[in-house]
Amino acid sequence: MACILKLQSYLLAFLLATSITTALAEDAEEPIKVGAPVTAVQQGKDAEIKCSTTLAGNNKLSWYKGEGGQLVPENKSLSVSANYTTGLLTVQNAQLNDTGTYQCQTDGGVHNATAELHVYEMPSYFEEGMIIVGITTGLVLVFIICAVHSFIRNRKPKPPKPAPKKPINTVL
Numbered sequence: 151m152a153c154i155l156k157l158q159s160y161l162l163a164f165l166l167a168t169s170i171t172t173a174l175a176e177d178a179e180e181p182i183k184v185g186a187p188v189t190a191v192q193q194g195k196d197a198e199i200k201c202s203t204t205l206a207g208n209n210k211l212s213w214y215k216g217e218g219g220q221l222v223p224e225n226k227s228l229s230v231s232a233n234y235t236t237g238l239l240t241v242q243n244a245q246l247n248d249t250g251t252y253q254c255q256t257d258g259g260v261h262n263a264t265a266e267l268h269v270y271e272m273p274s275y276f277e278e279g280m281i282i283v284g285i286t287t288g289l290v291l292v293f294i295i296c297a298v299h300s301f302i303r304n305r306k307p308k309p310p311k312p313a314p315k316k317p318i319n320t321v322l
């Protein structure tokens with residue numbers, strides 16, 4: 151239970167940090183930017199990262215992978231490909247070694263923007279965790295229902311007490 155509470159607070163902190171980062175990222179007016187600075191995808195799934203530019207003219211957007219800056223080909227039949235016209239990087243059937251930094255550049259590499267891709271394996275304890283969360287939620291619901299039920303029952307007006315019988319005074 152304490153573990154779940156801890157997890158919840160981590161999750162809240164993470165969401166808060168993410169929204170702040172997003173807000174900051176939106177503030178900066180970059181000539182070139184990626185749709186998401188960090189993308190996480192489960193192994194075997196597809197991932198897409200968008201790159202866009204505010205530069206006028208017919209600016210092509212190319213993608214490079216890793217420190218070495220390997221050009222991502224514009225070839226849809228490859229698992230990692232890019233569309234230089236739309237700026238969309240596509241990773242099909244993502245593998246663990248697709249994890250890394252990807253850099254989007256305008257034609258001459260004058261402007262660039264980086265995005266990170268994390269490909270992760272679904273840990274088996276994730277499903278166990280979900281089951282525990284499910285059971286906990288169920289128990290909490292039962293507890294709430296019981297509490298509400300007993301609250302309502304206690305609020306019901308009690309049957310009026312019979313009036314105390316006065317001894318009938320027959321003596322006048």
Ligand SMILES: *[C@@H]1O[C@H](CO)[C@@H](O)[C@H](O)[C@H]1NC(C)=O
Nearest residue numbers: 223224225226227228229231
């Ligand atoms: C695209 O990739 C496939 C698979 O590697 C290859 O056979 C094909 O020749 C490539 N096409 C182009 C236009 O590069």
Ligand SMILES: *[C@@H]1O[C@H](CO)[C@@H](O)[C@H](O)[C@H]1NC(C)=O
Nearest residue numbers: 224225226232233234235236
């Ligand atoms: C890039 O995307 C555009 C619009 O979806 C499409 O018309 C074009 O064929 C794509 N180019 C490649 C090389 O896939």
Ligand SMILES: *[C@@H]1O[C@H](CO)[C@@H](O)[C@H](O)[C@H]1NC(C)=O
Nearest residue numbers: 229230244245246247248249
């Ligand atoms: C990544 O790993 C897959 C198999 O898991 C392999 O087929 C592929 O060639 C590897 N790619 C690179 C760039 O190492």
Ligand SMILES: *[C@@H]1O[C@H](CO)[C@@H](O)[C@H](O)[C@H]1NC(C)=O
Nearest residue numbers: 219253255259260261262263
């Ligand atoms: C990316 O752009 C920055 C300037 O915005 C530049 O300093 C850096 O060298 C560029 N990186 C690459 C790999 O082109």
